[in-house]
Amino acid sequence: MTDDEHRSHYNLYDQGYAGLPVAQAPWDEAAGPRPEAGAVAWRFTASEWDEDSPGRISECFDWFFERVDTAKVTAMVIGEWEECCSGDNAETVGRLAANAGRLPELRSLFLGAISPEQSEISRIQQSDITPLLEAFPKLERLEVRGGTGLGLRPVRHESLRVLRMETGGLPGTVVRGVSGSELPALERLELWFGVGEHGGDATAADCAGLLSGAGLPRLRHLGLQNSEIADELAAAVSTAPVVARLETLSLSMGALSDAGGEALLSGRPLTHLRRLDLSHHFLSSAMIARVKAALPGVEVVLFETGDLNRNRRYVAVSE
Missing domain, CATH: 3.80.10.10 (Ribonuclease Inhibitor)
Structure with missing residues (x-):
């Protein structure tokens, strides 16, 4: 990442992330052959209101772990999940941590690539992200959008x-x-x-x-x-x-x-x-x-x- 790399809370990272093009999980087979597992950053998003998206983000992960050679995956982008304004992402954090052994090459992770059109940043419900750092000792890049419910305990991470x-x-x-x-x-x-009005009490x-x-x-x-x-x-x-x-x-x-x-x-x-x-x-x-x-x-x-x-x-x- 450089000083001039585009960083904005409007960015959905649906075109590129960590120097890689982005592929949506599940992959739309009508769009052509599925890309090589390690040649793209895999993006996960769900919506109860969008008929073109899975209703639950767990469905995206079901497809991903069944169809993709996850041992080669280096980058992932977690976008909108169902009820992201009222339900946190602890389930997603837990599932990633539990499957860390199947993602040995994961180096870059964005958690909450949700635009203001989908949810105001102050309403995105995060959770404790410490398990991700504990489960992925080779992770090099961790980015989070949304502070409500966000947690982090002191850790030592070498990478x-x-x-x-x-x-x-x-x-x-x-x-x-x-x-x-x-x-x-x-x-x-x-x-x-x-700001303090939205939980910024640091x-x-x-x-x-x-x-x-x-x-x-x-x-x-x-x-x-x-x-x-x-x-x-x-x-x-x-x-x-x-x-x-x-x-x-x-x-x-x-x-x-x-x-x-x-x-x-x-x-x-x-x-x-x-x-x-x-x-x-x-x-x-x-x-x-x-x-x-x-x-x-x-x-x-x-x-x-x-x-x-x-x-x-x-x-x-x-x-």
Whole structure:
């Protein structure tokens, strides 16, 4: 995954994922020969309202485990499941974990590739994803959309390189789970904090473990994004030991004001960064000029200035 790879809560990953084209399970035989098991990312989706989709996501998995050489599968995308706004995905997490032995090459997994048209991000009912990390020790990329009901306990995982959580409200227990984890291979960490109204009760203090960098020796990109407490996060980042090893840092999509900008400028040096993403911000024109002047060799992304609306700050994605 690169900095410029398209990442959006609108993306269904129905065309491509993890560098592979996507195939739907069950495969429509009328569309032509079924692709080789390892040549595609397999996508699973169900809907009680769409006549062209299975009614239950378990039907997709039934077909998949009966018809596909799962030992060769490297990437999977879990989309909409039945009643995803009122029923969680614990059944799916459990089934994947229980069949880990049949998926020895799985490296990339997206859980909840559901668009706003299908469900508001704040209504997607997730569950504890710890069993996935425990069951798949070779997993390199885990991405989740939706924070309601999301859980993560501290774990040690030797292979994970990318961990992303897109939410309109990220529970503090999850942030503490990440902070307490040992992820020696992790290179990219992206957390969307969201708002308290939708369960986003994480605090800057919850980030202490990950900001220390103790369990993340290879981290090169850190995204603490989409947060109404962006100023508090900026202050925490400004003194964080992990910053020295970063190549890119993102505090984008949030309610960053001049107070957060001042914290960044007066904290640990950021001149070593290749890229600093502060897009969707509420910095004044004067602060924008100061940030740019202080970081002449850094690509500073400052799109969507909120200069005229600094008394009504908001995050990019909440509902």
